[in-house]
Amino acid sequence: MENIKLSDDGNYAIVFVNPEVYSLPTIYSAAYVFLDRAYIVLDKEKERVVVYLKPKEKENPEKLGMEFHNELLNYANYSSRVKENNEITKMIVQRALLSADTTLAQDMEDKEIEELIQELEKEEDENVKNIVKELKDDDRKKGG
């Protein structure tokens, strides 16, 4: 691969990364994944980021370089997904915060109770009216 080279002694891989394609946080994230498998040093050369990867154990450096490239792609995809879902995430968090706000929840509860009381009062008025009407009807029947 053009972006991956082996050192002269073959002990480590040199990976060239275009910072216009992969951001610095993406490069850092990919590098962190390899910290337990390789010694990593970052440098810059002609506007390209150079990643030196030296395997800690007996591992093929070139393969390590290729895996590093895959990890770059993985994190680049992850960060673009995060950007895309940013608005939705914000909305969910806002909603969660609002529901966690006890004063707001209390207001909503008070309003609901008030509406129930009004409904009950209305029902009670209608019941009283019905009873009065029934009594009047009875009186008329008796009088007639």
Next chain:
Amino acid sequence: MMIEKKGDSIILSLNKDFYNDTAIDSVMRNFAEVCEIEREDSDGYYIVHLNGEGAEEIALEFANHVLALMKVV
């Protein structure tokens, strides 16, 4: 790699675009017991001198630790 051997000393060059002095100083304090370490500023690079037994491997571990700290600092 950005590691050079000069006699008993190992010189590690860390590009200022990717590493910062806070992280380097922090790792220097952590590694002080295992190795003699000095840092100097050069144009675009932090030059770290490591002296002592096994300095080359320590330099590689040193670079990894600084990189790991870059996420925090």
